[in-house]
Structure formats: C-alpha cells, structure tokens
Amino acid sequence: MxxxxxxxxxxxxxxxxxxxxxxxxxxxxxxxxxxxxxxxxxxxxxxxxxxxxxxxxxxxxxxxxxxxxxxxxxxxxxxxxxxxxxxxxxxxxxxxxxxxxxxxxxxxxxxxxxxxxxxxxxxxxxxxxxxxxxxxxxxxxxxxxxxxxxxxxxxxxxxxxxxxxxxxxxxxxxxxxxxxxxxxxAVAPARLIVQGLARLEQGAGGRLPAFRAAEFRAIARAVDDLGVRLARTAAARNALTTRLFHVQEEERRALARDLHDEFGQCLTATGALAAAIEAGAADRPDLAGDARAITEATARMMQTLKGALARLRSQDVDDLGLHAALARLVAAWNARGTRARVTLAVDGDLAALPRTAALDLYRIAQECLTNAARHGRPRHVRVRVACPAGAVGLVVEDDGGGDPARLREGAGHGLLGIRERVDALGGRLQIGPAPGGVRVAVRIPVAPPLARAA
Structure with a gap:
C-alpha cells in the first residue's frame, strides 16, 4: 500500500x-x-x-x-x-x-x-x-x-x-x-527519491533536488552520494571487464595459434602417415583398414579443430570487418546442415565502428546463435544489425519456442558473458518474446568518428 x-x-x-x-x-x-x-x-x-x-x-x-x-x-x-x-x-x-x-x-x-x-x-x-x-x-x-x-x-x-x-x-x-x-x-519528495533510485538501478545519473524537509534533504544527499559511488564502482568494473575481455581475446588468439601450429600439424602428419601405411599395405587388408580408420578419425578431428579455431579466432573481424565476419558466421551456421536457417540483415555502415564494439558485437551474435540452437528448436533465426545515430543495435530473433523469462533468470555463462560485454560498453540488453520464440536486443552507444579521433 x-x-x-x-x-x-x-x-x-x-x-x-x-x-x-x-x-x-x-x-x-x-x-x-x-x-x-x-x-x-x-x-x-x-x-x-x-x-x-x-x-x-x-x-x-x-x-x-x-x-x-x-x-x-x-x-x-x-x-x-x-x-x-x-x-x-x-x-x-x-x-x-x-x-x-x-x-x-x-x-x-x-x-x-x-x-x-x-x-x-x-x-x-x-x-x-x-x-x-x-x-x-x-x-x-x-x-x-x-x-x-x-x-x-x-x-x-x-x-x-x-x-x-x-x-x-x-x-x-x-x-x-x-x-x-x-x-x-509533504510526501511528494518520496516519489522523486524512488525515481532517483530507479535511475540508479538502470545506471542513469542525475542529482535529486533540494527538498524543504530536513529528513528528505538527508535522504537526497545519501542517494546522491550513493549514485556517485555507484558510478565510480561501475566505471571501475567496466574498465576491468573490458580489460578482461581483451585478455580473453589475446588468450583465444594464442590458443588458436597453438592449436593450429601444434595440434593441426600433428593431425596433418598423422593423416599423411596413415595414408602412407595404407598405400604400402597392399598385401595386408587388415592393416590397410586400420590405416583408413585412422585417416577418417584424423579428418573428423581436423573438422572439429577447424570449428574450434573459427570460434576462438577473431581475425575475421580484424581483417574483414564486422559485416563480412557476421556474413561468414551466418554462412558457417547454415553450412552445418541443421534445420535452422539463419539470415542476416545489416542497415548502415559497420566499418566506422570501433574495434572493441565490433568485436563484442560479433561475440554477442555468436553466443546468441549458440543459445538459439541450445535452448530451442528454431527453424528460422534472424540476425539484424542497425547503426542509428550515436549507437549500434543487434537483434537476434528465433522461432524455437524458448521461454524469455527462463532465459532472463538463467545463470548460464553465455548469457552472463553477453551482459558483461553490454555493461562494459555502457549498453542495454533486452530479452523478450518474439513470434514463436525469443528476441534478444542489444543497443550499444558509439561515439561519433570525430570524437574518437580527438
């Protein structure tokens, strides 16, 4: 009441x-x-x-x-x-x-x-x-x-x-x-104080006005001080999260390089050795069959390694740009032969995005596609990217019949990583229903090119 x-x-x-x-x-x-x-x-x-x-x-x-x-x-x-x-x-x-x-x-x-x-x-x-x-x-x-x-x-x-x-x-x-x-x-300031607390919860700033009553003035000062401390804490946390993501990307690159150089070469050598054994065992059908089995297992491991390298490496974003990287990601999902068909729609020029925002959007889209396939049985997944003035938006919709409320309340590492990336960039994440499934919308503010250059 x-x-x-x-x-x-x-x-x-x-x-x-x-x-x-x-x-x-x-x-x-x-x-x-x-x-x-x-x-x-x-x-x-x-x-x-x-x-x-x-x-x-x-x-x-x-x-x-x-x-x-x-x-x-x-x-x-x-x-x-x-x-x-x-x-x-x-x-x-x-x-x-x-x-x-x-x-x-x-x-x-x-x-x-x-x-x-x-x-x-x-x-x-x-x-x-x-x-x-x-x-x-x-x-x-x-x-x-x-x-x-x-x-x-x-x-x-x-x-x-x-x-x-x-x-x-x-x-x-x-x-x-x-x-x-x-x-x-007399109690009207309480509504303004509640609104100020709601703005703090949403991450927005703003100071409360000076009230006539001494009690409300004291509460307003406490809320303003809390807002300043929360802003400092949020800034420090976002900086730390951004640094952690940078370190994570560097570790992914190093891991991808090691897997490609060491494990990939070993698999290539194993496949070549198995082919040589199969070619030299014409009079040993059992040995030739084992060699073919080793070759097939090596080929499957090589495909798995290629998929892992595709998820770990972000050179596509660095070299080709966000648009081309998302197109490759969608093509790779469609090439898997699953029942889900993934489409991509881009509105605006993504080349002007900062590298950090482009890389985070790519990772967010990657995780959204994984969640769509993991938490439902979609037949159509739509990925849309738009660049309005001063921001970039990413929307992923599917018709897999998932539960948005359950997804919002979930504590999975994938969704947690999306939230951390969005918070670190000062953006906003919304998870809601879509026709037949779940809609994940991300909006990230982007500074104008002149401001970034300055």
Whole structure:
C-alpha cells in the first residue's frame, strides 16, 4: 500500500473515531439537558400551582393551614406554556387520582430510526421522573411529578445528533481532505527519491533536488552520494571487464595459434602417415583398414579443430570487418546442415565502428546463435544489425519456442558473458518474446568518428 493512501486511511480512521466520540458526547449531553429541562419544568409547574394554592387559600377563609386543593382548572394553556416540548406533569392530592398535562411530542423533532431508538433505550433506558412538593410549608398539599416522554427523549437526542453529527462529519471530511492534500504535498519528495533510485538501478545519473524537509534533504544527499559511488564502482568494473575481455581475446588468439601450429600439424602428419601405411599395405587388408580408420578419425578431428579455431579466432573481424565476419558466421551456421536457417540483415555502415564494439558485437551474435540452437528448436533465426545515430543495435530473433523469462533468470555463462560485454560498453540488453520464440536486443552507444579521433 502506498504511503499516502495509508496516511489518509489512518487520518480517516482517526476522524471517524473522533466523530463517534462526538456523537456519544452529544447523546450524553442531550440526556443531561433533558433531565435539567424536566427538573426546570417541574419547578415551574410547582411554582404556578403554589400561586394558585395561596390564592385559593386566601379566597376561602384567610390564612388557615387546612389542606386545600388549588383550582381544578390548572391544566390551562398558560400552564402548558411553561412545559418544555415532550414533557408530562401530573398532580394529585392525597389518594385522589392524578391529573396529567402533556406537551406535544411532534414539536421536538423528526422520528428517530429504529436502530438509534434501540441503541438509546439499551444505553439509557426510560427517562427518570422528577417529583417536587407543591409547597415547602405544607407538603401534604400534593406533589408535582414531571416525566419526559420516552419518544420525545429519543426524538430530541436524534435531532441533536443528526444536526451536530452532520456538522461534525462535514468538518471531519473537510479536515481529512485538506490534510490529505497537505500530506500528499509533504510526501511528494518520496516519489522523486524512488525515481532517483530507479535511475540508479538502470545506471542513469542525475542529482535529486533540494527538498524543504530536513529528513528528505538527508535522504537526497545519501542517494546522491550513493549514485556517485555507484558510478565510480561501475566505471571501475567496466574498465576491468573490458580489460578482461581483451585478455580473453589475446588468450583465444594464442590458443588458436597453438592449436593450429601444434595440434593441426600433428593431425596433418598423422593423416599423411596413415595414408602412407595404407598405400604400402597392399598385401595386408587388415592393416590397410586400420590405416583408413585412422585417416577418417584424423579428418573428423581436423573438422572439429577447424570449428574450434573459427570460434576462438577473431581475425575475421580484424581483417574483414564486422559485416563480412557476421556474413561468414551466418554462412558457417547454415553450412552445418541443421534445420535452422539463419539470415542476416545489416542497415548502415559497420566499418566506422570501433574495434572493441565490433568485436563484442560479433561475440554477442555468436553466443546468441549458440543459445538459439541450445535452448530451442528454431527453424528460422534472424540476425539484424542497425547503426542509428550515436549507437549500434543487434537483434537476434528465433522461432524455437524458448521461454524469455527462463532465459532472463538463467545463470548460464553465455548469457552472463553477453551482459558483461553490454555493461562494459555502457549498453542495454533486452530479452523478450518474439513470434514463436525469443528476441534478444542489444543497443550499444558509439561515439561519433570525430570524437574518437580527438
């Protein structure tokens, strides 16, 4: 998961947690406010009833302390006006039946959904009742009981939760969006650092810009220093690899010369001696047959030696040039009598290539043809060489049904040698699928002739 997405998800989770806490706090405060409103309504009703009580007491005989019932018409619109919406008050004197006065529930708010109603009832239960005596001096005059309607309590809690939670959700969404933008801007240098590391992996250079954050500046400096060290290491490795290939070519030439001078002469002498024995053994058919067998074995060894010398020697590239050397290589492969037919296509002038690049391209083409025959059963192998501006490209395609992924992941010495040669020349190697087989593409940068001359 990307860092920006992870940070935004964490921020959203925190915002949702805060929103849930805010909703819980709103519900609890709503319950407290409802209880306070119930107590205040009970006090207001008791106060008005007490006024009625003393007025009735004065009207009916002075300041006698006999229990008197206030006016039976206390449930008036004036009394209803002192009640908060969704509350009910009741009053009774002694064992008499209680008279109840309730305000409207519809004015509290919208009906709450079933899930909120169930959660509210499970968390808080029914609203508690508040009882107050009619008068302090004469407590047996009656008691006022105020109770919040359960539906009104739920509606009031839902209305506040709906409004305040909507505002809180909008604020949380806005804060999350702005925070995501700021976080995205703050972690944007990470993408540039990753791109710089990818360029280092591909061998490209380039320094990272100076970032505002001290942490990213430190990382950028470390990446730049790593790039400098990698460039030095790569240059030293390429120089060493180039030197090793030069030494390898010299050893191949020396080995080819020794094989030609020593082993070739021995084989030639052996063949001549066997021919002389065969010619002088006219009366010895068994000895003549052995001599012919020696001659045939010598001829096969001579053919094998010629093939080895052709692979070891690079005089064709030095003497004839890369174009003619590749043509000879293709002709030699076609002359083997295998089912694969090799074709060569050259676009551009190969004579202007440096000797090192020409020799390495020849060896790479040689190894690609060997891999095509070794890892598949091709019927057609195409070798193409092109010389665009400032580079030379070699492409070898076959229809042998090989697996490019397996070839890329392989640790064979042939493919390893191709990679080392391409890296030493600062080129690029690509192994991919071809119609029916594998495609190996090599691109090597080449300096212009004037620059080489300078």
């Amino acid at each position: 990307r860092l920006l997405v992870q940070l935004v998800l964490n921020l959203v989770a925190v915002a949702l947690l805060c929103l849930a806490c805010a909703v819980g706090w709103i519900v609890v405060e709503t319950e407290r406010g409802l209880r306070a409103e119930t107590e205040a309504s009970a006090a207001r009703v008791a106060r008005d009833l007490e006024r009625l009580y003393w007025r009735e007491l004065l009207w009916r005989g002075g300041l006698q302390k006999t229990p008197l019932l206030p006016s039976p018409e206390w449930r008036t619109p004036a009394m209803l006006a002192v009640l908060a919406p969704g509350l009910c008050v009741s009053f009774a004197r002694g064992p008499e039946a209680r008279q109840v006065l309730c305000s409207q529930v519809e004015g509290v708010g919208r009906p709450a959904p079933d899930w909120f109603r169930a959660l509210h009832r499970a968390a808080f239960g029914p609203p508690p009742a508040v009882a107050r005596p009619l008068t302090v001096q004469q407590r047996d005059a009656g008691t006022v009981v105020a109770t919040a309607d359960p539906e009104a309590a739920i509606r009031q809690a839902w209305e506040r939760v709906r409004v305040l939670a909507g505002v809180a959700a909008a604020m949380a969404a806005g804060i999350s969006l702005l925070s995501a933008l700021l976080i995205g801007r």
